[in-house]
Amino acid sequence: MRSHSLLPERSYLVPARAGRQWIKLSPLFSEEISDSSSVYMASGAEVESLSSENLLEWAQKDKRRFLHAVYRVGNLDRTIEFYTECLGMKLLRKRDIPEEKYSNAFLGFGPEDSHFVVELTYNYGVDKYDIGTGFGHFAIASEDVYKLVEDIRSKGGKIKREPGPVKGGTTVIAFVEDPDGYLFELIQRGPTPEPLCQVMLRVGDLERSIKFYEKVTYIISFIGCSILKICAIYIAEQACGMKLLRTKDNPDYKYTIAMLGYAEETESIVLELTYNYGVTEYTKGNAYAQVAISTEDVYKSGAVVDLVTKELGGKITRQPGPIPGINTKIVSFLDPDGWKTVLVDHLDFLKELGQA
Ligand SMILES: N[C@@H](CCC(=O)N[C@@H](CS)C(=O)NCC(=O)O)C(=O)O
Numbered sequence: 001m002r003s004h005s006l007l008p009e010r011s012y013l014v015p016a017r018a019g020r021q022w023i024k025l026s027p028l029f030s031e032e033i034s035d036s037s038s039v040y041m042a043s044g045a046e047v048e049s050l051s052s053e054n055l056l057e058w059a060q061k062d063k064r065r066f067l068h069a070v071y072r073v074g075n076l077d078r079t080i081e082f083y084t085e086c087l088g089m090k091l092l093r094k095r096d097i098p099e100e101k102y103s104n105a106f107l108g109f110g111p112e113d114s115h116f117v118v119e120l121t122y123n124y125g126v127d128k129y130d131i132g133t134g135f136g137h138f139a140i141a142s143e144d145v146y147k148l149v150e151d152i153r154s155k156g157g158k159i160k161r162e163p164g165p166v167k168g169g170t171t172v173i174a175f176v177e178d179p180d181g182y183l184f185e186l187i188q189r190g191p192t193p194e195p196l197c198q199v200m201l202r203v204g205d206l207e208r209s210i211k212f213y214e215k216v217t218y219i220i221s222f223i224g225c226s227i228l229k230i231c232a233i234y235i236a237e238q239a240c241g242m243k244l245l246r247t248k249d250n251p252d253y254k255y256t257i258a259m260l261g262y263a264e265e266t267e268s269i270v271l272e273l274t275y276n277y278g279v280t281e282y283t284k285g286n287a288y289a290q291v292a293i294s295t296e297d298v299y300k301s302g303a304v305v306d307l308v309t310k311e312l313g314g315k316i317t318r319q320p321g322p323i324p325g326i327n328t329k330i331v332s333f334l335d336p337d338g339w340k341t342v343l344v345d346h347l348d349f350l351k352e353l354g355q356a
């Protein structure tokens with residue numbers, strides 16, 4: 001693949017509605033718009049028939065954000081100790097669900113209402129999981145990876161790759177392994193509001209994955225009339241769409257990566273998708289589960305996901321609606337490689353945090 005062809009080359013200026021200023025529009029997405037009517041017919045979802053304006057308003061407000069990565073560990077205390085003592089995370093909350101025989105612990109570098117965190121799951125009695133070959137790593141940004149590695153080593157942590165420039169580049173990285181075998185890449189960079197900065201997953205077709213994540217998180221398909229289409233793309237891009245932040249081909253090491261996210265790579269968590277030349281399939285194991293992303297409307301999001309999975313592969317695994325017992329509304333789906341995402345109702349999530 002020619003990775004640069006994925007990036008927009010030019011930008012257009014178009015007038016926005018409601019007294020907004022001139023806006024910049026990337027031409028990359030302009031061909032990808034379908035008619036709102038066909039979307040509703042094709043989606044078959046229980047979405048009320050909204051006008052383009054309603055949808056625009058919605059797109060404007062649908063501030064999507066990565067909430068957490070969910071995965072299974074064999075011993076909660078052991079992992080909490082490693083993450084707090086060695087990686088510098090804070091324990092944010094814990095919950096035990098004895099009826100379902102599992103517990104959760106949430107850890108990260110800041111409060112959950114503004115930070116990406118990890119949600120550890122402990123299933124009673126299960127002390128080992130298979131991580132598989134598809135899951136790559138989480139990453140933590142640090143101003144001094146050499147010092148951090150020495151610190152982790154002195155506390156008994158397992159260093160899988162010594163600090164030094166990444167092969168084929170200059171950024172200083174290292175890899176450490178947590179008690180269950182999950183890798184954490186340590187990336188040297190300046191001060192950042194969000195040290196927990198990557199979830200790396202391997203995919204079999206990078207262009208397909210990029211299209212998928214752009215589309216499920218752009219709400220463009222709903223929009224009918226053309227000027228509204230253009231404004232909606234802009235608004236989606238600004239307010240809620242997952243953006244392709246960069247791609248990098250590394251032919252010497254036969255892989256290409258794509259960074260997708262909602263903000264600058266140095267400011268916020270990104271999904272790092274890795275394509276290894278010629279490798280189209282990986283094992284999933286049973287350890288890593290999913291990432292959660294907030295949305296203001298799981299039903300509308302579900303309709304978008306439904307369309308995109310029909311076009312590009314993947315499938316909805318849980319139709320939009322409240323989870324029995326907890327009442328948080330979610331919709332979950334698999335991407336074309338089988339990686340799971342859960343879209344979580346933004347207000348229900350704040351309720352879970354005790355903030356709404
Ligand atoms: N074959 C690798 C491709 C991805 C890759 O190599 N990523 C870089 C970081 S962006 C890396 O891990 N480099 C290892 C090193 O520099 O030692 C994989 O699937 O993990």
Ligand SMILES: [Co+2]
Pocket residue numbers: 137139185198200272
């Ligand atoms: Co990485």
